[in-house]
Amino acid sequence: MxxxxxxxxxxxxxxxxxxxxxxxxxxxxxxxxxxxxxxxxxxxxxxxxxxxxxxxxxxxxxxxxxxxxxxxxxxxxxxxxxxxxxxxxxxxxxxxxxxxxxxxxxxxxxxxxxxxxxxxxxxxxxxxxxxxxxxxxxxxxxxxxxxxxxxxxxxxxxxxxxxxxxxxxxxxxxxxxxxxxxxxxxxxxxxxxxxSSFAQGRKIEIHDGVRKIAGVTRGLNPLGALRIEQTDGRVEEVYSGDLVKWE
Amino acid sequence: MxxxxxxxxxxxxxxxxxxxxxxxxxxxxxxxxxxxxxxxxxxxxxxxxxxxxxxxxxxxxxxxxxxxxxxxxxxxxxxxxxxxxxxxxxxxxxxxxxxxxxxxxxxxxxxxxxxxxxxxxxxxxxxxxxxxxxxxxxxxxxxxxxxxxxxxxxxxxxxxxxxxxxxxxxxxxxxxxxxxxxxxxxxxxxxxxxxSSFAQGRKIEIHDGVRKIAGVTRGLNPLGALRIEQTDGRVEEVYSGDLVKWE
Missing domain, CATH: 3.30.930.10 (Bira Bifunctional Protein; Domain 2)
Incomplete structure (x- = not known):
């Protein structure tokens, strides 16, 4: 480089x-x-x-x-x-x-x-x-x-x-x-x-341009998407977006 | 346009x-x-x-x-x-x-x-x-x-x-x-x-840069990938590559 x-x-x-x-x-x-x-x-x-x-x-x-x-x-x-x-x-x-x-x-x-x-x-x-x-x-x-x-x-x-x-x-x-x-x-x-303190167990909200996704972070998947466990237990894998709220 | x-x-x-x-x-x-x-x-x-x-x-x-x-x-x-x-x-x-x-x-x-x-x-x-x-x-x-x-x-x-x-x-x-x-x-x-006559039931072989995938075509998935049924019955979804052989 x-x-x-x-x-x-x-x-x-x-x-x-x-x-x-x-x-x-x-x-x-x-x-x-x-x-x-x-x-x-x-x-x-x-x-x-x-x-x-x-x-x-x-x-x-x-x-x-x-x-x-x-x-x-x-x-x-x-x-x-x-x-x-x-x-x-x-x-x-x-x-x-x-x-x-x-x-x-x-x-x-x-x-x-x-x-x-x-x-x-x-x-x-x-x-x-x-x-x-x-x-x-x-x-x-x-x-x-x-x-x-x-x-x-x-x-x-x-x-x-x-x-x-x-x-x-x-x-x-x-x-x-x-x-x-x-x-x-x-x-x-x-x-x-x-x-990253955001990788695991963090309560967050992401806007991906279309939707808001809120939940607790559960690490990255093998392609780098953030895994988010929502309140109903479903895990969403998010590839991109803005992290707008966190605790 | x-x-x-x-x-x-x-x-x-x-x-x-x-x-x-x-x-x-x-x-x-x-x-x-x-x-x-x-x-x-x-x-x-x-x-x-x-x-x-x-x-x-x-x-x-x-x-x-x-x-x-x-x-x-x-x-x-x-x-x-x-x-x-x-x-x-x-x-x-x-x-x-x-x-x-x-x-x-x-x-x-x-x-x-x-x-x-x-x-x-x-x-x-x-x-x-x-x-x-x-x-x-x-x-x-x-x-x-x-x-x-x-x-x-x-x-x-x-x-x-x-x-x-x-x-x-x-x-x-x-x-x-x-x-x-x-x-x-x-x-x-x-x-x-x-x-496309290649969409359904066509015997083909694709090189995707890494692998050869051979089988029979089964249409496109909703993102445009070609579905290929291989000889062992598994269906592969291929997003890109060269179609090198066909019958």
Whole structure:
């Protein structure tokens, strides 16, 4: 990961830049990394924006060519959350949680988001772009998100090294990615389940765009879907959605 | 469909052009159509090439924004095959078959191929590009494919109208696409099953990239997967692959 690198002082969005590289058929090698000091149109899931203050955060995208159908793509996103969780904990000694499916939280507040995009035939992933945004050294956050967002600096009381976190992350992610190629989803599922307080026995409510699903979490299935035991005892397996309430 | 149109005398590939349009965030409306008189790098599934002789065939791509997860994307490809089947039969009076999943055949020889590509979040299709190539007025085909490919002209003995076929197709496809939005996959599945001689009771062998699956076909499941009854009686549901042998 990261042997091929594009570094920007400012770009619209590192994912968008990666998509343009790929659309033009440039020779892009697996693991190509796009990093920006600032994003003018940083993006999150479902068209939301990501606040990308200059030189305060880590904003980067990785280009992957996983040999997998689109249905396995969510696993790489879970793996990204696991790798970043481990990198931040090791580097900052902060206590990091993973909120399903792939937000990282400290003290219940989000400081890392992940946006994965694939370009695929209907049954085969051609390219995957995983974008990561981490609030590292933000001294404060915009009023409209300050209630539910934090930064590593705010949480730890001191400046943290963006570079060290990035390098730790790349190493962790490469290890998980290779484990996936050798052994399939197992390693990622196991680590995610161990690290997320949302994996087991948590009362939650999810909106999947169509329905609300409420119940108690019962771990991930082998494809990375969250198993939710509803009040009537039925277990629902949810592949995607927004976790809107939790206890 | 087709209210917004790009027409090229020559382009590398209409799908590739559509991908570049989308990657640059241009305002692309749903149903945008890209047509080329010739393609220099016409593409088929799984990285194969598509022979695109100048002004002899129909080479075009449609841009869609279906409100569906990636798992439903194959249905739009089946629908494209159905719509083109109907357009060609109506216009040429030829007898057209659909080979699973979406090749069109006349007398057992291929004269139309479809390549669908999606750009998606891991759980949501953002854009879908459906590319279609039809051999219309080719007088002959390159030696290496002549044994298994044909054109409407070769099969009918007369020149056919590319424009009329295209207009019929757009009308048919629009109807199916709207039926999908209202009623879900049902209409597409039903029509495909009725039109393809491969849908029911056909002895076939499929390679899905990993395994060979041999047996007798038993229709499509509600998501568009082909049901195959194997010799031991087990029914396998196959979402993708190459049909390599059939009787």
């Amino acid at each position: 990261g042997r091929n690198l594009y570094h920007f002082y400012r770009v619209d969005s590192t994912n968008a830049f990666a998509a343009r590289l790929l659309a033009h058929g440039r020779k892009v090698t697996e693991g190509t990394l796009i990093i920006a000091e600032a994003q003018t149109e940083g993006r999150g899931r479902l068209g939301r924006s990501w606040h990308s203050e200059r030189e305060a955060g880590l904003y980067f995208s990785m280009v992957l060519f996983p040999k997998a159908p689109p249905s396995l793509a969510p696993l790489f996103t879970l793996g990204t959350a696991v790798a970043m969780h481990n990198a931040i904990e090791r580097d900052t000694r902060l206590d990091v949680d993973i909120k399903w499916p792939n937000d990282l939280l400290i003290d219940g507040k989000k400081m890392c988001g992940i946006l994965s995009e694939i370009q695929a035939e209907v049954d085969l992933v051609r390219t995957m772009i995983i974008g990561v945004g981490v609030n590292v050294n933000h001294e404060s956050l915009p009023e409209e998100i300050a209630g539910r967002a934090t930064s590593l600096r705010i949480a730890s009381g001191r400046i943290q090294s963006r570079l060290e976190i990035l390098l730790e992350f790349l190493e962790e992610f490469e290890r998980l990615y290779m484990a996936f190629e050798r052994k399939g989803p197992r390693t990622i599922i196991d680590q995610w389940t161990r690290l | 087709g209210r917004n149109l790009y027409h090229f005398y020559r382009v590398d590939s209409t799908n590739a052009f559509a991908a570049r349009l989308l990657a640059h965030g241009r305002k692309v409306t749903e149903g945008t159509l890209i047509i080329a008189e010739a393609q220099t790098e016409g593409r088929g599934r799984l990285g194969r090439s598509w022979h695109s002789e100048r002004e002899a065939g129909l080479y075009f791509s449609m841009v869609l924004f279906p409100k569906a997860p990636p798992s439903l994307a194959p249905l739009f490809t089946l629908g494209t095959a159905v719509a083109m089947h109907n357009a060609i039969e109506r216009d040429t009076r030829l007898d057209v078959d659909i080979k699973w999943p979406n090749d069109l055949l006349i007398d057992g020889k291929k004269m139309c191929g479809i390549l669908s590509e999606i750009q998606a979040e891991v759980d949501l299709v953002r854009t879908m590009i459906i590319g279609v190539g039809v051999n219309v007025n080719h007088e002959s085909l390159p030696e290496e494919i002549a044994g298994r490919a044909t054109s409407l002209r070769i099969a009918s003995g007369r020149i056919q109208s590319r424009l009329e076929i295209l207009l019929e197709f757009l009308e048919e496809f629009e109807r199916l696409y709207m039926a999908f939005e209202r009623k879900g996959p049902r209409t597409i599945i039903d029509q495909w099953t009725r039109l």
